[in-house]
Amino acid sequence: MKKLQLIIITILALYTQPSVAKLNIFTCEPEWAALANEIGGNKVKAFSATHGKQDPHYIQARPSLIAKIRKADLLICTGAELEIGWLPLLLRKSANKDIQPGEKGYFITTSFVKLLDKGGIADRSRGDVHTSGNPHIHADPRRLAQVAEKLSVVMQQLDPNNADYYQQNSQLFLDKWHEAIIVWQTQAEVLKGRKIIAHHKSWIYLANWLNLEIIAYLEPKPGVAPTTSHLSSLLKTSESQQVDMIIYAAYQNPKSAKWLEKRSKIAAIELPFTIGGNKQTDDLFSFFDDTIKRLVGAVK
Ligand SMILES: [Zn+2]
Incomplete structure (x- = not known):
């Protein structure tokens, strides 16, 4: 019996051993970590800087977040100034060149969808936080699907060894997602x-x-x-x-x-x-x- 257990454990270990490091993803909000997990499956490790009971407009750029962002291969945030109060500081302190604006590892979800409330006259001095279009796009599943398609492409570029995996996973997700939207x-x-x-x-x-x-x-x-x-x-x-x-x-x-x-x-x-x-x-x-x-x- 012991021998059999040992064989099973050995087989399991062989099959579950991580062959390569996972794509390390730092997201600003939980919805993007969830999306990264849908597409990246077991090839990625996604972390969210904020949780569901936190206001994403206002958080502290804590040292623990700097430690996380420093190791990231990919950053996924909403943008449209949602994180303007804390993300620029985190990015500066990260000393991580791969995820800076303009780099492949810098993924801003609002860049890939049509924003509402854009171009309105706003006055931030009076507290108005949405001056470059409304950032809360994740509450529309159709826009989320548009983001998913772009994100899949970026993951394939950043981790070409697993490109087929990301492609298949994102297709599976999108098929299921479009069915859910109808429901x-x-x-x-x-x-x-x-x-x-x-x-x-x-x-x-x-x-x-x-x-x-x-x-x-x-x-x-x-x-x-x-x-x-x-x-x-x-x-x-x-x-x-x-x-x-x-x-x-x-x-x-x-x-x-x-x-x-x-x-x-x-x-x-x-x-x-x-x-x-x-x-x-x-x-x-x-x-x-x-x-x-x-x-x-x-x-x-
Ligand atoms: Zn808002």
Whole structure:
């Protein structure tokens, strides 16, 4: 019996031994680590600088993150100034030439899709954080598919020995993804034209995809904390219009949403916003499953 066990262990060891180092990927947000894992499978090791309960606009460029970014072969971040407060510093401190802007290992997802809210007049001195187009593209699975196609190509270039693997894996993922999109769209039929008040401009791509109407925001400007006077004006808006729900992200303080919910009697719904935003959301598929389930649940 012992001998048999030994043989099995030896065979397993032979087959599971890593022949080459994995592609080391540093991502800024969990959704990109999840996408990297979908395409890269067991050939990559993906790390996310932020987690689902964190606001990706504002984090500290901690020494532990510098240690991680230093070893990265590939950097995947959202861009469109989402990480402007912390990524440039991390990149400078990384002393890693492979992932600097312009290099093959510098992958900015918003570069590969059409951005909404682009070209609007914004004033960052007044706290407006979205001055070069809305960065929250991951809430639209169609845009995510566009990013996946580009990412697969970059992985093939960076790790040519495994190019076939990335190509096949990304195709498998995209096939499954496009099927899932059809299912989500069917589930979300009931949401068409629904009026929503959102905490931050986090879901304009989701709204664009599913034909939701986000009529107002709890933040008076993107990145500016809700004020009592602004919330009072939203209360008036909600009385004059048929608003179906108030939505906020798991990482956001629910206080303002709850304030409005209490007075307007419109349900405030917490959404995961990304992978790890709640217990149900552990990959890209469950992220959309859960988001749509919560939205549909609010109108039923
Ligand atoms: Zn934002």
